[in-house]
Amino acid sequence: MSATEAASQAAAPHEAGRDYFASLARWKVWEILFWATLAGCYFFPDIDRMLMSRVIIWGLFAMSLDVLLGYRGIPSLGHAVFFGVGAYVAGFLGKFGWTEPISGLFFAMFVAGALGLVMGKLVQRVTGVGLLMVTLGLNLIVFDFVLRSTELTGGDDGLQGIVIAPVLNYFRFDIWGRTAFWYAFVVAFVLFVVTRMLLKSPFGLALIGARENPRRMLTLGAPVEGDVSRAFMIAAALAGAAGALLTQTTQTAAPTYLSFQRSADVLVILIIGGAGRLYGGFIGAIVFILLQDYVSALSPVYWYFWIGLLLVIIVSFFRKGLLPSVEQLYDRLRSRKSAGPPG
Amino acid sequence: MSEAVLETKNMHMAFGGLVIFEAIDFSLRRGDRHAIIGPNGAGKTTFINLVTGLLKPRAGEIWFDGRNVTQDTPQQRVKAGLVRTFQINSLFKALNPLESVMLALLEREGRSKPSLRTVAQEKPLIDEAMALLDRFGLAGDAFSITDALAYGKQRLLEVVLALALKPKVLLLDEPAAGLSTQQGHEVFAKLADLPGETAILFIEHDMNLVFQYADIVSVFAAGSMVLQDTPENVRASPRVREVYLGA
Numbered sequence: 001m002s003a004t005e006a007a008s009q010a011a012a013p014h015e016a017g018r019d020y021f022a023s024l025a026r027w028k029v030w031e032i033l034f035w036a037t038l039a040g041c042y043f044f045p046d047i048d049r050m051l052m053s054r055v056i057i058w059g060l061f062a063m064s065l066d067v068l069l070g071y072r073g074i075p076s077l078g079h080a081v082f083f084g085v086g087a088y089v090a091g092f093l094g095k096f097g098w099t100e101p102i103s104g105l106f107f108a109m110f111v112a113g114a115l116g117l118v119m120g121k122l123v124q125r126v127t128g129v130g131l132l133m134v135t136l137g138l139n140l141i142v143f144d145f146v147l148r149s150t151e152l153t154g155g156d157d158g159l160q161g162i163v164i165a166p167v168l169n170y171f172r173f174d175i176w177g178r179t180a181f182w183y184a185f186v187v188a189f190v191l192f193v194v195t196r197m198l199l200k201s202p203f204g205l206a207l208i209g210a211r212e213n214p215r216r217m218l219t220l221g222a223p224v225e226g227d228v229s230r231a232f233m234i235a236a237a238l239a240g241a242a243g244a245l246l247t248q249t250t251q252t253a254a255p256t257y258l259s260f261q262r263s264a265d266v267l268v269i270l271i272i273g274g275a276g277r278l279y280g281g282f283i284g285a286i287v288f289i290l291l292q293d294y295v296s297a298l299s300p301v302y303w304y305f306w307i308g309l310l311l312v313i314i315v316s317f318f319r320k321g322l323l324p325s326v327e328q329l330y331d332r333l334r335s336r337k338s339a340g341p342p343g
Numbered sequence: 344m345s346e347a348v349l350e351t352k353n354m355h356m357a358f359g360g361l362v363i364f365e366a367i368d369f370s371l372r373r374g375d376r377h378a379i380i381g382p383n384g385a386g387k388t389t390f391i392n393l394v395t396g397l398l399k400p401r402a403g404e405i406w407f408d409g410r411n412v413t414q415d416t417p418q419q420r421v422k423a424g425l426v427r428t429f430q431i432n433s434l435f436k437a438l439n440p441l442e443s444v445m446l447a448l449l450e451r452e453g454r455s456k457p458s459l460r461t462v463a464q465e466k467p468l469i470d471e472a473m474a475l476l477d478r479f480g481l482a483g484d485a486f487s488i489t490d491a492l493a494y495g496k497q498r499l500l501e502v503v504l505a506l507a508l509k510p511k512v513l514l515l516d517e518p519a520a521g522l523s524t525q526q527g528h529e530v531f532a533k534l535a536d537l538p539g540e541t542a543i544l545f546i547e548h549d550m551n552l553v554f555q556y557a558d559i560v561s562v563f564a565a566g567s568m569v570l571q572d573t574p575e576n577v578r579a580s581p582r583v584r585e586v587y588l589g590a
């Protein structure tokens with residue numbers, strides 16, 4: 001900090017405080033660049049737009065887990081439950097005549113969010129390994145239920161006969177994924193903006209406070225347990241939106257949507273990208289899904305070998321994931337630059 | 344004679360077979376600067392844990408601000424104005440002091456429910472947080488990560504967090520623990536400046552601090568309150584000497 005800066009801070013400490021929180025809330029240039037680039041992907045020649053819409057959907061899904069894991073510090077091994085419930089709710093609606101996608105999406109979010117609230121109430125007093133067990137257990141129960149209820153869900157074959165009307169009654173879902181891409185992009189972006197606001201709000205700060213020191217939050221009078229179930233509800237609704245997006249853009253819903261494998265994948269994606277940064281899920285999804293697509297085309301059998309290797313490398317060398325490491329590097333470069341060359 | 348703001352009536356506590364308090368009657372008057380002293384293991388910290396609700400007494404009642412709060416949760420007691428600090432720093436390591444104080448202020452004002460308003464929009468509270476930090480000489484560290492602060496500053500932040508809740512009663516568990524004598528005096532001097540209506544109950548081992556800043560002193564030993572009197576009388580009491588030095 002320069003001397004003049006220090007002097008102005010001492011003169012007006014209040015301004016400095018307001019500026020600090022304003023700068024936290026402000027959109028950074030790189031954020032705008034990120035979303036512009038993601039949208040711009042659409043115009044690349046030969047790009048697989050179906051694949052890109054899957055990247056966006058997984059990014060949204062991983063971001064939903066970030067609310068729990070990154071911001072509140074709650075690990076979940078059963079996050080695919082909410083994704084799957086969102087997917088099946090959207091699928092049932094499409095199958096039984098409610099084909100309008102946007103209202104279907106909202107309804108799927110609502111159901112997944114309600115389930116998240118119940119789940120949150122169940123686990124709000126549980127911590128650590130116990131939490132992993134409860135979320136994993138719930139995942140297995142719901143997965144088994146969907147797989148066995150063949151009458152209702154089609155079992156292994158998935159849900160058949162889903163019809164989704166054109167978005168805004170105009171943009172038909174086509175095989176090139178043109179509508180799928182824009183629909184997924186716009187929904188993910190809108191939900192991202194809302195989540196960003198939520199996490200920059202006093203509620204978001206309280207989540208981080210409880211992550212850092214729940215006992216101290218209690219002695220400040222904070223409703224720590226209630227906030228756990230609220231965080232679960234929000235994360236579940238977002239995951240449900242991701243599931244509904246996948247069903248609506250592909251007109252299918254399969255039990256694998258809520259398999260334990262998917263819960264593990266989304267955790268891997270978030271950790272690759274970096275938890276607690278809001279963008280970690282999207283960065284992780286870009287790396288994971290594109291790599292999965294590339295490697296599985298080369299050798300479908302060994303795909304998880306490569307992902308395992310990648311995970312080991314990232315956790316050994318980048319510790320907190322890609323995004324935080326890039327951030328650190330950037331900060332270091334910038335501070336070196338501003339310090340100027342020695343001598 | 345002002346009224347009692349915090350009282351325990353016949354409070355009994357035991358961990359398993361180990362009796363901590365047989366039956367303790369204690370009262371803290373509004374605006375008092377009240378010290379609890381006593382040898383290690385006398386139950387001083389347990390007393391604070393009971394009063395704040397982290398522990399439940401086996402029997403007896405706790406009254407705060409004219410209300411029986413024995414069955415209230417710790418949060419309800421905090422909301423009612425009964426606030427504590429910890430003997431060992433219990434802070435938000437990855438947050439900076441400004442964010443930490445904002446947590447307390449937002450909680451006090453009940454503004455932490457899910458919303459789409461950013462923290463930046465809470466301008467009066469941000470100003471209040473900065474003013475509080477400024478008063479305790481922490482304004483210059485407002486934006487440094489708490490974990491990187493010197494120990495003495497973390498102790499101060501611990502006190503600031505409690506004060507931010509505008510407590511009626513402030514319970515300080517060894518606020519000067521680990522501080523140099525001079526830093527200890529600085530902390531207490533700041534506390535002495537607080538408005539008179541805030542009652543302060545503090546546990547302290549440094550007798551210089553106790554006798555300089557307390558209006559009244561309670562001596563705990565072996566599960567009971569041996570004495571409650573002015574600092575002068577406590578200093579002169581042969582009973583206290585006996586408790587500390589052994590009979």
